Amino acid sequence: MSKEKRTIEKLLEEALVPEQEKPYEIPENWMWTKLEDVCSRVTDGTHKTPRYIDSGIRFISIANIKPFKPIDWNSYTKFISIEEHRELIKRAKPERDDVLFPRIGTLGYAKRIDFDEEVSIFVGLGLAKPIKEIMNPKYLELYMNTLFVKNYSISKANGTGRLTLPLKESKAMPVALPPFSEQKRIAEKVERLLSKIEEAKQLIEGAKETFELRRAAILDKAFRGGLSKGLHVKEKNENNEDEIEINHNTEEFYELPYNWRWVSLESVCETITDGDHQAPPKSEEGIPFLVISNINKGLLDFQKTRFVPKEYYNKLHAKRKPKVGDVLYSVTGSYGIPVLVDTDKEFCFQRHIAILKPSEDIRSKYLYYILKSRLVYNQATNYATGTAQLTVPLSGLRKIKIPLPSLNEQNYIVGKIERMFNKQAYAEKSCIISNENIEVIKQSILSKAFKGELETNNPSEENAIELLKEVLQEQIK
Incomplete structure (x- = not known):
């Protein structure tokens, strides 16, 4: 029994992030652990280029994933045979609720697999398979889209131009782990807030499209005499x-x-x-x-x-x-x-x-x-x-x-166009600023969520460390 206890303690010690390496303060019933300790596997795609065919199993890359967006099948369209797929999934088998993240190029974002179609992945994609008894997949996806994860990934990457995040550094990534029920509350609240932000962003994008239409309408009116009524009846x-x-x-x-x-x-x-x-x-x-x-x-x-x-x-x-x-x-x-x-x-x-x-x-x-x-x-x-x-x-x-x-009316029309364009440019600049602010607000929400500052924390809930102990207990059986 004491041997078993020591083994659990040893595993727990390895799973916890050392005090001096903890990124920031979190609630008392949360804990800092590592990605590999809340996942059954953290791996990446095949390191060799497969043989492509016209149709078959989809072979996806970094180009297909974007944070908080559906998989973009059209950005990278490759297929491999079912036989080759069976070989590749021995290393990495993407399944629903697994989390994909880039290891090469632009780092620091993630996409949860929300589809059932079988796919294989290239080396540039990392794959984290959360242990669902301890880690809510939606929570993990949101966490891996935080500015902290982006900065961590960049700081641990190799290379200068095209960064590469080593797999061992992905596995060692610190993860803020709340009690399981709080993970669900955080995921739900963040998704609601991000949905509202997306609605605001769509409104801004719609406004930006109308600016171009309005400029065209101003010019159309100007060159029909609509901006200089009164002048052309006198000259x-x-x-x-x-x-x-x-x-x-x-x-x-x-x-x-x-x-x-x-x-x-x-x-x-x-x-x-x-x-x-x-x-x-x-x-x-x-x-x-x-x-x-x-x-x-x-x-x-x-x-x-x-x-x-x-x-x-x-x-x-x-x-x-x-x-x-x-x-x-x-x-x-x-x-x-x-x-x-x-x-x-x-x-x-x-x-x-x-x-x-x-x-x-x-x-x-x-x-x-x-x-x-x-x-x-x-x-x-x-x-x-x-x-x-x-x-x-x-x-x-x-x-x-x-x-x-006439030349006089040309001068008048030009002046009117420029005054109207200047007004519009001011409004357009405000939209651009608003759009930039939206990204700041999005990161602010994510930051607060994973510090326990979104009013989702219940101090009376069992400490997250008990969750981890249950998983470690299975490892020594």
């Missing part, structure tokens, strides 16, 4: 020789205020061309050479640019040298992105970008905003050619039709 536009006859019954074009006119882009621009079609010489320094990735956010981005020699730039035709007030426009791949040139910095650009140099009949910012409109984008789409990568030809771009009011 008369001159120089109507470039006016284009439009069928107002078409879906694309509409009736304009009487002193506006439909014109082609080429009729209100000095030139419309694109970047040099010859591959430019490379240089370690010199003149920045922009590609679509340098403008695809709607701004000039001189970070991570290539360079061309000054001599090459000097030989370019003036129509290919951007000046303040010109507008760049992507015409290949991610086409339809306008960027206003607002710097006198010398630079040039690839042939997948067009440059429009406005004439005295159109304000630069008016041209920029009309190029952002759905009206112009739809016409560009109609002119686009190609299969794998669509391209808007210069001939088509030049023919695109836009509504043109």
Whole structure:
């Protein structure tokens, strides 16, 4: 009997986290133990690449799991034979309520298996099989999504660029263990709170989508004369020789205020061309050479640019040298992105970008905003050619039709658009901040939950150490 007692005490000593290594204070009837002591097994997937087939048993990886989300079957779609699966599950057999967690790459999150389909897993995934008599699987899943577990995983990982968490460190991970009934209360309360947070997050995401729609609506109204009512009934536009006859019954074009006119882009621009079609010489320094990735956010981005020699730039035709007030426009791949040139910095650009140099009949910012409109984008789409990568030809771009009011009204419209966009930008920034705060609140809830601070603790409940003793008792039988 004394030998048995000493054995239990020895096992208990090994299972408990030493006092000096306890991460933080927890309620008195909780205990700090290790992941391997509340799981029947902690392992990982196969260390060799299996032979893939067209259909069979799903073979999943890190890409398939996200915290608090259903398994994403589409992120990584591989299958193996039933024979190979049977071999692989000798090492790791994923089953309902087991907890998957990444061991390679981005660390510190987990996903409980909430499906019954048989799968095998790759080496990048860890697998924890909680002992259900002592560890609530939902509680363990939530715990393994805490900031503490993330920080622990990163601190114990090997490597610099792509981190790898050794299996032995996963097994030794400290786990805050409450009494069993409290685990259930914590899991239920946290899930309720996270569900409310998710609802708030969805509302914010919905609001962000409406911002884009509202911007499009503002531009649509602006270029129908809706933002400048009163102005266009007082003024008369001159120089109507470039006016284009439009069928107002078409879906694309509409009736304009009487002193506006439909014109082609080429009729209100000095030139419309694109970047040099010859591959430019490379240089370690010199003149920045922009590609679509340098403008695809709607701004000039001189970070991570290539360079061309000054001599090459000097030989370019003036129509290919951007000046303040010109507008760049992507015409290949991610086409339809306008960027206003607002710097006198010398630079040039690839042939997948067009440059429009406005004439005295159109304000630069008016041209920029009309190029952002759905009206112009739809016409560009109609002119686009190609299969794998669509391209808007210069001939088509030049023919695109836009509504043109007087210069005074253009100024007024631009001012109105910018005031409305600025208001919206403020609201959008508030949404972004709210979204960031939601992640902070989520981690705050998880942190409080696993410190016993969510009002779920009942001090009169039996100490969690008794749970662990029961499991250890089975080990010495």
